Amino acid sequence: MTVVVKVGGARAVDPEGALADVAQLVADGEDVVVVHGGSTKVDDTLERMGIEPEYVETPSGVVGRFTDEETMEVFEMAFGHLNTQLVAGLQSQGVDAVGLSGVDGKLLAGPRKSAVRVMEDGKRKIKRGDHSGSIKEVNDELLYTLLDGGYTPVAGPPMIGKDDDEWLPVNTDADRSAAAIAGALDATLVLLTDVSGVYADPEDPETLIESVETGDDWNDLQDAAEGFMGRKIMAAEEALSGGAPEVVVADANVDEPISGALEGSGTHVHQTAIETEEHT
Secondary structure, three states: OEEEEEEOOOOOOOOHHHHHHHHHHHHOOOEEEEEEOOHHHHHHHHHHOOOOOOEEEOOOOOEEEOOOHHHHHHHHHHHHHHHHHHHHHHHHOOOOEEEEEEOHHHOEEEEEEEEEEEEEOOEEEEEEEEEEEOOOEEOHHHHHHHHHOOOEEEEEEEEEEEEOOEEEEEEOOHHHHHHHHHHHHOOEEEEEEOOOOOEOOOOOHHHEOOEEOOHHHHHHHHHHOOOHHHHHHHHHHHHHHHOOOEEEEEEOOOOOHHHHHHHOOOEEEEHHHHHHHHOO
């Protein structure tokens, strides 16, 4: 079994337990790919540099970072630092980890989006100068080569975006990066975050949705996913549509968070939920 683990970049997420769990899974003979976020690190770095982060809302209601050229430079710096720290953490656990960005070997590639549609003061507008992209291709051969060689890939944004005839690093969402990789590898995707999963009532942890198997279950899941969780459910759908058999949203801050998720904790979204929904 191949497992893709997305380690969240939120301030409340401690990666230490996940890294120890990756080490145990690798020692047990599992193939693991680690994907990391880092939006909090980017915001902290921008603040130290006196740059105000800018977030925009799309017409569909999704809130995301607007990445101009200056912010993109900070993004590369922050994500590079995080990647190095995670690789070193895994090396300390005895894992032969290799750090990659989506730019390396065109691991994550697609067109650059230099302009985005946004909502401002209730009106739809076009905002130009963005450095972001949509992942259309994953270099799974590169990942298989590393895994077959006994290495554990640790990957994260930026991706490589094509703008006319030029390739350049651009921002992309870490959850969706993990989804693209899981789909390409037909791997189970574990999205680690700072809560136990998706709650039917976002304010009540007692309402954890444990399993999503049908189209109706999927609709309920979408209705329950608010704020940052909405992006994770979008990523789950992309992973399942791409070939991942299962996606688990689970708590990063517990003992053995990945093994626990694979064994039943968290919210388990099965490919049957997407298949059923597509035929209803």
